[in-house]
Amino acid sequence: MPRFTEEQIKRYARHIVLPEVGGRGQEKLLNSKVLVVGAGGLGSPALYYLAAAGVGTIGVVDYDAVDLSNLQRQILHDTSRVGTPKVESAKKTLEALNPDVKVITYNAKLSKDNVMDIIKDYDVVLDGTDNFPTRFLINDACYFAGKPLVSAAMLRFEGQCTVFDFRDKEKSPCYRCLFPEPPPPGTVPSCQEAGILGSVGGIMGSIQATEALKLLLGIGEPLVGKLLIMDALSMDFRKVKLRKDPDCPLCGRNPKIKELIEYDHSCEVRF
């Protein structure tokens, strides 16, 4: 029998009562480690739900400080934290929510020199970053390390989410099967330029947390090989089937990419 404190039995009662989770599942979550890259619009709700769920160890990577313009959607942070590192703000909020959770902070920019070391101890990685170079770096690193990756992105009123389960590299497609190379800087608008409805981050980040919990618990059908596209204006959710691309430069039959690549982080121009 799993051993919980009385407080834990109370805290996780609504999980434990679910046959798909139960005491055993809750114990699994408490022993799990999840890394979230980006404590922003997607990372905020994702981190909140992972911590509330009792994921025992949560890593947070972000090198930014809280800005007033973040608070319209980045609900982990508050007005008093403007100017402080996002990872510190995230740690305070999450540990106040659930003292069972150990939050490990990485106040650093992910690079090819640190990424493998950072991800190595985690069971699942969530990508909530705001730029293509980091998205490709995380994809490649998770592929090489054989870690499941829950990837989401958003713009204006729309969001996308998919799971690359690199525990089974033969089966799972990767980000490069979909987009082989990052688009040239300045050709795709960012949230800063094009805007984002704050609650869209709430939807997509919550979906990421849900997919991560499913992967940790081994329940349901994670979005592996499926890209979910959500349009908040029509509230349409569409799932597109993805396939592993035999010509993929990373996971295809004759891969060209055999080590981590760092792409140019130059600023994206305004539309």
Next chain:
Amino acid sequence: MVRLLYFSYLKERLKKAEEELPFTGTVGELRKLLKEKYPQLADELERVRFAVNDEYAKDDEPIKDGDKIALIPPVSGG
């Protein structure tokens, strides 16, 4: 006729979420036709991914009358 569904900034810049076109051929041929039709979006259309009847399709795959084609651009916002 095929039905085209535009997403994200393609939808914004074309100012429409969908349209119908008479077309049969491959995904690559449709991409070329759309680049001619919307030269201002030629770069974006080069990078966009096509899903035919909700299944991701590469440029050499066929499109037939009645197909529903989603055009999915890469987005990076977080």
